[in-house]
Amino acid sequence: MQGGRVYNPQLKTFLTVAGSGSFTKAAEELFISPTAVMKQINTLEERTGITLFARTNHGLQLTEAGKSFLQDARYIIDYSEKAIKKAKDIDGKNKLRSIRIGTSIMTPAKFLLNVWAEIQKINPHLKIELIPFENNAVNTVEILKNLGKQIDVVAGIYDENFLTERGCEAAHLYDKKLLFAVPVTHPLCEKSEIAISDLKGQKVLLIHKNWNVYIDKLREDLIARGVTVEDFDLFNLGAYNRAVQENVPIITVEGWEEVHPLLKIVSADWHYRIPFGILHSPTPTKQVKEFISILIKISKERNYE
Secondary structure (H helix, E strand, C coil), rough: CCHHHHHHHHHHHHHHHHCCCHHHHHHHCCCCCCCHHHHHHHHHHHHCCCCEEECCCCEECCHHHHHHHHHHHHHHHHHHHHHHHHHHHHHHHHCCCCCEEEECCCCCCCHHHCCCHHHHHHHCCCEEEEECCCCHHHHHHHHCCCCCCCCEEEEEECCCCHHHHHCCCEEEEEEEEEEEEEECCCCCCCCECCHHHHHCCEEEEEECCCHHHHHHHHHHHHHCCCEEEECCCCHHHHHHHHHHHHCCCCEEECCEEEEEEEECEEEECCCCEEEEEEEEEECCCHHHHHHHHHHHHHHHHCCCC
């Protein structure tokens, strides 16, 4: 294939020779030697088993078979060029298609806010579209299992078991801190940092066991040091409403500061963290791959802690 053609270039040579009636004139139009033109026509005739031209002292004349072949060759070239144009148009539209980012209360697209200007510098043509979804047990599983269909990517926390169960993959950006969300009426709300010792004999809410191995390590530490841990099933507004209603702290994740107005985020004196990244299909499109690679590059340059 030459010059973006999908048809045999000898067809173009054949059309040029047929139109000019001369190897020499065709060579001038094609900017190649007459010998090269003759060789291409001879090769075409040998491959097809058809005599396309009658060579006479008065020049070249198309045979009856050559005239028939001429009509079809014109059609082949025209159809091929239209096919290429159509495919390029589709490809262009796909390249311009927005990357669809799923967003919910617990999977906000806020991470884009501070990096969007840098993303645009690297790829000014990249566009995004936010697709909201309700954060419930059924939705979150179905969306992650079907990434690439209605939603391309979701930003979220994870561990390896989480990815395996949901049939998706993750591009790690950095680790997020595990923090406290404390009801504004709770005494610990006044502290700038909460230690596990501050919670001895008290109750905290924590996502259920086996949801995430990193959070399970924190669970073990809390229980071993005399903290009463009560489970909730899913990180959603219902869990945070429960924390407010029962007036107890809930273990939350950095970046979820605005989930509930009656909860204040307070730092912890531990170093427990959880992986955060871009969840995507195991077979992402080129555009999604580029988007992810840009985010990883920015994350590394910023050296997130």
